[in-house]
Amino acid sequence: MNTFMQRNENAPSRPLDTVLRERFGLTGFRPGQREVIDALLGPGAAALAVFPTGGGKSLCYQLPALMLDGITVVVSPLIALMKDQIDALERQGIRAAKLDSSQSLDDAREVTQALRDGAIKLLYVAPERFNNERFLSLLRELRIALFAVDEAHCVSEWGHNFRPDYLKLAKAARDVSAERLLALTATATPSVVRDICQGFGIPESNAVITGFYRQNLTLETTPVEAEDRDALLLERLNTRPPGPTIIYVTLQKTAERVATFLAAKGLPAQAYHAGLESEVREQVQERWMTSGNGIVVATIAFGMGIDKANVRAVYHYNLPKGLESYSQEIGRAGRDGAPSVVELFACPDDVPTLENFAHGDTPTAEAIQGLVTELLDMGPELSLNLYALSTQHDVRQLVLRTALTYLELEGVLRQGTPYFVGYKVQPLVTLEELVGRFKGERAKFLRDVFAAAKKGRTWYTLEPTVVAESLQQPRERVVKALEYLQEQGLVLTQVTEPRQHYTRLHSDKGADALSTLLVRRFQQREAQEVARVQAVLKLVTHTGCQSNALVSHFGQWREAPCGHCTFCRTGEAQVLPATRPRPSLPAKLDVAAFRALVARHPEALSHPRQSARFLCGLSSPALTRAKLGGHALFGALDAWPFAEVLGFCRQTMT
Template sequence: MPTTTDTLGELLQQHFGFAEFRPGQHEAMRALLDEGAALAVFPTGGGKSLCYQLPALAVDGITLVVSPLIALMKDQIDFLQRRGIPAARLDSSLSSDEVRAINDRLRAGELRLLYVAPERFNNERFLGDLKRLKIAIFAVDEAHCISEWGHNFRPDYLKLAQMARDIGAERVLALTATATPKVVQDICDGFGIKPSGVVLTGFYRPNLTLLTTPCTPAERTPLLVQRLRERAPGSTIVYVTLQRTAEAVANFLKQHGFAAEAYHAGMNAEDRTKVQDWWMADPARIVVATIAFGMGIDKSDVRYVYHANLPKSLESYSQEIGRAGRDGVPSIVEMLAAAADLPALENFVYGDTPSEQSVRSLVHDLLTQPEEFALSTYEFSNRHDIRQLVLRTALTYLELLGALRRGTPFYAGYEFRPLTRIDDIGDAFPGEHGRFATSLFGAAKRGRIWYGLDPEKAAESLGVERRRVVKALEVMSERGLIELRASDVRDRYTRLTDLADEDRLVAELVGRFEHRERQEIERLAMVPALVEHEGCQVQSLVGYFGEVLPKPCGHCTYCLTGKAQAIPALPPAATITSLVTPRDLAELTANNPGELATPRQLARFLCGLTSPVFTKSKLSRHPLFGVLDEHPFLDVVAAVT
């Protein structure tokens, strides 16, 4: 249908019940429909999702939405289905039956919107299905993840722009809440978005009072309690860095009479959902959370956001305070800034940088594989002492450098448990098929409840092809005879080069990781600089994102007090040699020559930074593990060197 301004307005009223657009929404939709590519940079809660949901109803074909946030996908699909708009998602939380049903609807042309995680594009069958469909809009949420200059770089995002071209997407829409001018340029370059297609509504939020309060670690929790007692009741988020801090602060607040619960990634999904629902149900409740909380949550009346620890970047800070006052009502955000947080935040950055030794070991291993091979990121992570997310980044870099090509992942293991007697399962199939189904239980390793099966080994022992084993398991699951779950995912790769390229690839990877490390440390230093800024702090914050605020805001700590602040310096820490003697180091390295072979590995151990090799060797239980966790990482490297 023709997509005139009137048409979009009619669809807005008809399907969503809104009388008018929010700032920037209509401009982004027009750029998408008229120019074929647009970037929408709206603050958290600014209505980014409508910029693809509404055009999806105005064009012929399917709208593909790429998002890393499962919670956001679920919420949006519920929202769309309540309005009679056919939408679905494909993500890791779905069963094989659910995935199959959605793929059938996709091929039948029954969906208007499909939400997927970026990792889904590594599935060759899924890509094949997309190439046979009319992809009207390719929408990428959290688009800043494409940029290595961004604060939340995700390696799978680097390939999305090419994927959009490969599947013949007619229009591309990129969306983010936080993007510096450099990140905006990277997004536009990647997706071919013209300057006229960029819509920025600005980062300035006039209803937010932005407070920063320098303090010592000992003052921080009492200050938080004082703030909570002084203020009017209202929905509250308290952000902290560590999972154990979330638990400790939540318990402290409970002891002082507040309705508070912790929320972090270490909790299981059911418990996290319970806490989120509990918090959403009553505006007087407080959630103490790591940054795992808040993504995709549709709650407009958050009145207070406190940072009990320093955020890791201005991008993170902007996104987290953006969850307050999304209804336009005055709200307060306050950072309790203590210098003691910096070493821990810096150590997170240093802990993610693999050693040159680990990088060389990885590259050599990959270049000596057969031309076609499969790997387990868990096994390779342990083998080369590289964290799994960092390993995935390295593998993506190697793809972009032309050394590897990734194929469709597969499951190397399955777990299943019978829902009826095994004999009855055999009787459910005729003749030889029943005997084969029963034989799978004999080929599996039996646990207390679940059976574990390697389909490759089972196929070999039973003299059949692997696909017959997998098919039998799936059929038994479909008929309700067993509960089936896949495990041990393996990634297929094609090796495109050989050992002649080893030195070049190692140098390239080491350089990229070192650059990333420097950049993250510089980004972290901007947070205390904002607290101590001599001038309007809001002007400084929005200026970081390229927005010019013509006059001081009048509602930040500097504007309210008229003076700059200073974060109290850390008290002198105990000297490194008083906590770890040369004799201790000599004994450590002699007993663990492989795990602590380099100064950087030794510094990671002493600063308490976990790594696959420390977990495997149980070194993280050693009494000296983390003994220098309050010392700057580079100081520890220099000392042990």
């Protein structure tokens, strides 16, 4: 049953076409846009927009935001998208803002006041923001006309980019009495569409899917040996018409090497990846955005939320990790409708690296058992240091948050508002002057707070919980007092030691049953990620129109061949080169040195899966703490499939 009900008095009065023309300067809607907006403004008050990358999803919430009384909240994990859209809206005279952890207290306070004053029409936030009870309280004060969730495929744990915090967004929308809900994504298989509709209470009849077929994209798949890729890429770039180009690679070191190689050949290529300083990434992106022939060699960290219409070519130097990623990445080419080429260099030697990423995220059964047992032994109120918990059990933080979300879904835990254990406070006036601004009990309370703190040269250090207990006051009063002093410009504050608060709920499942359930779910996800890689290879070797095969993965059926994919052009199915033979393990490995290393670092390497991660070059919290990422043996077997390396480790360590 749909729970988002439109208020009658909030019905828009102006025609859609008028607002489209007057506020956005557009003369017509793109496919699907009007249907989505009609669904939002109609009795159902909820819709799902599945549009291809560059298909105009943002207009589906920006236009209604101007027509409705109240605020439109846009939830997106893409900081770049938030900034770009806010800047564009401001240029159109539409007041928009964001709230995120990078903002100063003054900036956040200014946005909060503008929301209360009704001066903001669109508010952009990340999904993690809804774990903050204070933020939810703010939204409950406001009229939320529309709650829009971008990248909505993240709600599906069987989708290609599952994010645990997305599972809570539907409940958050109801908690803040949102009048309408809009989910948006560029990539969703039929099963993910069902998950989104079910999760957000959207009638499936209000799911608007415009299709994934792009007539202006020439889709090429080229089987190639690993050592021939550089020459092939160079030949393509030199013989095809120049234009803005993206070259996707898997690893950061590959991005650097290929960019250096192309630059040495006189091409305007630069690397972009998450390992670069943020200023460098911004410079690379800005230079490429303003260039008419720039080339960026990038990991998948590049492209999300970037709106450049004239990208003429997208090359996949390495295999993408799945058809969902592939579709999203090639969708960045030719958004202006002009002919563009997307080419995939298909090399089976890439498969172990991609599959190993999936294996690297799967925790050991022992780690899950230890984690669940510890959580259940903590009592009714849990204060979790996620960094420490991640390191202690050697579980990556994203995997840890996923496990905690699974426990929430099982009714074992309920997450509360995150908080900080420690505060550092620097008075900007003398303590006597600060306290003197207050009278009576409030003045005494502040004096006692500072007396209970540890005084340094200029900073006071305190734990609000400890101070509150010593003063027999609520912790919240101590925190609010410090925040008030900061707002008044009387002190500077810094927070330390973040904690996640959870409440233990009644559950009839014990540690063993819950551990088994979590292990099974992580194993299912691992198998699914491995299958995604194989689906890419099947597309390359498909006998028939590859464009049609790609869109069929997303539930779109086309009968006529496209005429502009490799199969349609050649009439032949592609044949992958044979995987280069690898010597049997333990080739390339100094087994004696490895055994000695395991003996010295049992907390990081004693489990066969931990050792296999290390040898495949997959980091983990325990490896990071032991500073083993720079060891000569780290990644020594990264060209071998994880399953082979795991089998070798089991045999070697028994």
